[in-house]
Amino acid sequence: MHLKRSFAEVKGEVVGVPARSLYSSDDWFALLDDHGHDYRYLLIEDGAGGATTFTALTDGPAVHSHRYHPDYLLDRALPATSCVVAGPRTGYHNEIRGGAPTMPPSAVAARLLDLAPEGAVLLPYLPGETAAELAALGHPAGLIAWESWLDVPSGGFDAYLAALPRSRREQVKGDLRKVRGAGLSFRTVPLDAAPHADMAEVLVLHEKKYDPAYDRPSADFARYLGRCTEVPGAYAILAEFDGRLVGCHVVFHYADVLWARLIGVDESLPETGRCYFSLMFYEPLRLAQRLAAPAVNLGIGTSEAKVRRGARLEPLWTVALAAEGAVRHQAREGLLRRARNLPDPVPDGVGVPLDRPSSGAAEP
Numbered sequence: 228m229h230l231k232r233s234f235a236e237v238k239g240e241v242v243g244v245p246a247r248s249l250y251s252s253d254d255w256f257a258l259l260d261d262h263g264h265d266y267r268y269l270l271i272e273d274g275a276g277g278a279t280t281f282t283a284l285t286d287g288p289a290v291h292s293h294r295y296h297p298d299y300l301l302d303r304a305l306p307a308t309s310c311v312v313a314g315p316r317t318g319y320h321n322e323i324r325g326g327a328p329t330m331p332p333s334a335v336a337a338r339l340l341d342l343a344p345e346g347a348v349l350l351p352y353l354p355g356e357t358a359a360e361l362a363a364l365g366h367p368a369g370l371i372a373w374e375s376w377l378d379v380p381s382g383g384f385d386a387y388l389a390a391l392p393r394s395r396r397e398q399v400k401g402d403l404r405k406v407r408g409a410g411l412s413f414r415t416v417p418l419d420a421a422p423h424a425d426m427a428e429v430l431v432l433h434e435k436k437y438d439p440a441y442d443r444p445s446a447d448f449a450r451y452l453g454r455c456t457e458v459p460g461a462y463a464i465l466a467e468f469d470g471r472l473v474g475c476h477v478v479f480h481y482a483d484v485l486w487a488r489l490i491g492v493d494e495s496l497p498e499t500g501r502c503y504f505s506l507m508f509y510e511p512l513r514l515a516q517r518l519a520a521p522a523v524n525l526g527i528g529t530s531e532a533k534v535r536r537g538a539r540l541e542p543l544w545t546v547a548l549a550a551e552g553a554v555r556h557q558a559r560e561g562l563l564r565r566a567r568n569l570p571d572p573v574p575d576g577v578g579v580p581l582d583r584p585s586s587g588a589a590e591p
Contacts, residue, residue: 230284231268234260237281240270241324249481249488249524250318254458256283259315261454265289269313271330271338279330282323284342285312287349292316300349300371300545302568304561305554309346313339318488319372319527319543321352332360336548347549347558358544358584367555369562370581371545373573375525375538377508379515387512391537399536402504409498412467413510418477419456421463423449425472430491452477464510466492466502473499476506478514485515485523508536531574540577544584 231237234256246252259266266283287297287307297310314321323332339348350361351371362368380386388396427448434441455461460481466474473496477489490507494500511523525533530540545565547558559582566581579585 229270229272231270231281234266234268234283237268237270241279241281244324245482246322246324247482248318248320248322249479249484249486250315250320251322251324252481254481255315255318258454258458259283259317262451264316266315269339269342271335280324280335282313282335282339283315285316287311290316294319294372295351297347297349300351300565301347301547301558301561302564304557304564305347309343309554311339311343311346311348313348313350314352319352320354320374320524321350322354323350323357332357333364336361336364336366340548340550343548344550345554347547347554349545349547351545352543353546353584355542355544355584358546361546361548362584365551365555366546366548367559367562368544368546368582368584369559370542370566370569370579370584372527372543372569373530373540373571373577374527374543375530375533375540377512377515377523377525377533377536377538379512379521379523383516384509384513387537395535395537399509402501402536403509405501406505409501410468411473411498411502411505413464413502413505414467415462415464415510415514417456418452418461418463421452421465421475422472423452426452426463426465426475426477426491429472429475429493430489432493432495433491436494462514464506464514466499466506468496468499468502474502474506476511478511480518480520483520483522485511485518485520487511487523487525504532504536508533508538528571530571530577534574534577540573542579542584 249255268281269284270281287310290296290312293299295316297307323335342348358368427445430448431445460479462478464476474492479486492503515523549555549558563582
């Protein structure tokens, strides 16, 4: 086991299997290194000394993102000072990176445990298959979020509409009628051909809607968008009204999936606020169909609105790696409390056990 200070150091030593998730991919880690994500990287070697896998690490008190902080993940069951968070602190879809030859998650977990012998190593936002493998070793797991996926039919937008139940189909048609009536138009361009400065202004407005204290200048967003153009498969979906940009959505085509990333809407006029669902759902669906991508990852949050428009939900999990004893018990209790009090309301009738991950999807 070796600790590195940058992804560039890691990448030169790992012969790895490409990540399945954009948010655990090489290009994404390289992007994060350039934009204020201060990680340590744990390089894990096999018995013969060949590097097989790695993970990004953050000491608990240094985690600034609320939904990745140990106090949130464990509902304050353990002090942040005794915790380490493993994985990227962005994107809400984590994975344990594979190597060549593949190292199973159980072997990675055994090495991660050495980092917090009297505390816990937290792996948040894991898909069910990985979480279930770690939980089978005795490590506690708890539901942390619902991830939404939109499956892309091969028959175009009409096939998507036809597959929806009648009530949901009428809702989508109603969304589209409102957009047409408002005089909104949409276009999709490669991100490097998009108006970054105008997009940045809209993205700041969206941040301030949910965080009135947000005070970063739009120039920061513009620089970030410029860096995102270096990630392959980056697109900008643009909403326009009366000759000006009123909404945008940054998406990435990676591993045969279209990943929804950044969305912003200028809601200063009644007409412009109506573009949200087209930006979030309908235009990405059309782009995915053009790219022959079979699925769109819509991220977490607003699960009910996404399900009403045809999305399916997959549970994501936090696993706390901890030695047997009091710390593991405290972590288990904290994970369960958090799972019972998630901020995203889930549609009635959709659910999984709060502490028993499996590789299956949520049952409606």
